[in-house]
Amino acid sequence: MEKSEEKYVSSGPLRLWTESFGYQQDPTVLLVMGSAAQGIGWPDDMVEVLVAAGRHVIRFDHRDTGLSDWVDFTTHPYTLADMAADAEAVLDGYGIDRAHIAGASLGGGIAQWLGAHRPQRVLTLTLIMTSPMGNEAGPAWARAVAGLDPDPGELPPPDAALIRHFMSGGHEEGADETWRLLNGEAVPYDGAAARRFVEASLKRARKPGSEAQHDLAGRSMTEDRRAPLSSIAAPTLVVHGAQDPLFPPRHGQALAEAIPGAELAVVDGMGHAFFSPGLPRRIADLMVGHTQGR
Template sequence: MATPAPSALLVRSGPVHLWTEGSGAPPSPTVLLIMGTAAPAAGWPDELVELLAANGRHVIRFDHRDTGRSTHLDFAAHPYALADLAADALAVLDGHRIAAAHVVGASLGGAVGQWLAVHRPERVRTLTAIMTGPMGHDPGPAWARALSGQAADPDDLPPPSADFLAHLAHRAALPQRTRAEYITANLETWRVLSGPVLPFDEPAARHFVATSFDRSPDHRAALNHDLAGRRLTADRLAPLSGITAPTLVLHGTEDPLRPLPHGRALAEAIPHARFHPVPGMGHSFFSPGLPRRLAELLLDHTAERRT
């Protein structure tokens, strides 16, 4: 039987409307894909989504608030935190009439997934956290030490790589006023984030960056995710030991933003979590063959024998 064509649905979460897309069809097990900082639904590779849908999964991805075709906010007037992004994810499930899903989060989306698994466990069938760390960890001190030239604190999780920090300093001086300037600056960022080992899929990255720009009325609003991510509210400090959903932690061995110990620390904090380092992967999906490799891991983790 042919896989149904993807269908879009606009759902409401409090003051915002969220653009969502479903692939495959219920009553197949639902996989909810939650993107990372400043990234809309298009951050999930089409190949990954199509492979999941073709293998019996109902896949939902969505544009975060302040990205893509979802509502953009004035953060100063309407600040939000991780709990609000988690509420958005729940609203997406409600809009699609899904009681519980296999939750898959990348980077900041992985922290959203942890929040759901801790505070709304009845909505999480399994959890997969990709390229992320414990939601209650404050990376600020490690960044501050690295940026000031101090040695890393051996008792803290490591800061981003020196190459990535150098790129941020370089990028700060790059203009992003026009579409072409935005694509140039962001394409270089994804090249660095992808790490030095696996080949960089520049056409895929360029398509994502261009799509992100074209679908957003104000691409600068996505920077609000950084502000939300830094807010260490009390709900983020809840112990991860309370997570009961079967958990898989996927982390690239070459991640320049969140080095491998971040993923290992997350897996160690969650009872019975499986930690799977992905050789050569950085902090992106932009490498030929990588979306398929990740899809295969997700299909295994979300198989009914695990639920």
Template structure:
């Protein structure tokens, strides 16, 4: 990796850890990771391929992950919109008026929020392995966990393999997280277990408070009127990138997103699940990020 620089930026009273890779004079790509996911879950191979495409890349630790500030969620609860404002603070911290924004899973919903509410800051939008930000999945999940048939009028439920993983109630720890990433990888592409374990161990070693990442799961359920804004108002050139083996958000979520955002281009990646844990996949996804 070339020309990588770390720094903290302020988002209100919070300190957000960030890293910039590449030439600061080039257009920027802001990578926004998913729920509970530190910057290290954005693979170096993906960042390197983007730099080869002629951009700088900024990745960061969400609040409550990695080296960024830990929040007392009971005293200061926050929403997806607040996490999106952290992204704007990162851009401000680097003096960037706008950036290409690419978000994965929950990061994809944060990216949608930015596309709707901060259109001037978003040069292009890439939503990876995500779902429409205003969709409430609780009914879908309740039916899946109860073993009931899916509602044909709603978005598709998570896969039986993922539901079974939840039902197993494995103890917290790296091995359980490896098992989860194996499920996320899906059954088609090879799963790089040593690399996945190494990333999880790195994340554990650099977290101020590993348990704080669970706050993201609480933030998702907090009422945020900004999530109800129509996706049809997004004006940034948009690509939807999604695996046809995604066990968490089956591909119907991507099709709904592509239908809701004017001019969005849908890329369905054969064999891809809900993670980037297969050799060669990070580079493939980097080539699909809209620039």
């Protein structure tokens, strides 16, 4: 693994843990992780490929995760826009005006928000296993739980087995089973890597359980999230798994169709996780090609 530098940056009253790799004079790739996941969720293999290709890479812990500060959501609720402001604060903390922004899952929504509302900070967007930031998933979930078909024109709900797992509280009882379901069965699942990530995350967590508040922020459909994705001018790559059980492929297709000139890369067998051998490097190669010369 490349030598890294860890430091804290300020986002308003909050301190956020960050880690950078490579040389700051190289183009920066800011990696924005998904809901309830720490920055270390971006695999080292992916970082290595990016740095070897001449990229300066930054990953960070969202508020309420890892070594970053936690928030009392009851008294200080926050939204996707606040999490996007945290991502901007990370760039500010490194003195970086513009960067290639890559977001996974909820991080992809944050990246879209930056592309729509802070275009001056964005060189390119890479949106991985995510959905349009204005998509309100709750009604589709409710209909799926009730055994009803989706409404016409509605983006599809998660896989039925995954919904049963979440509704039964299985995600709270065993993280390994959750990651196995998210990975899917079409590609190998590296359970040992998933367990190492879960164990490392527990050791690093300043306030275990606070990461669940990301779900509250993610479900808050504020007006700024309804900004037209057609306003995004940054060159955009949408990377989506052909077997994604949380956001079925139609989500990635809808996202690519909404952003002018966006390229859609559907990865055979990929689910909603990075825990399949070789997959992080494959995605990193796509990111290298997308950011090359931009």
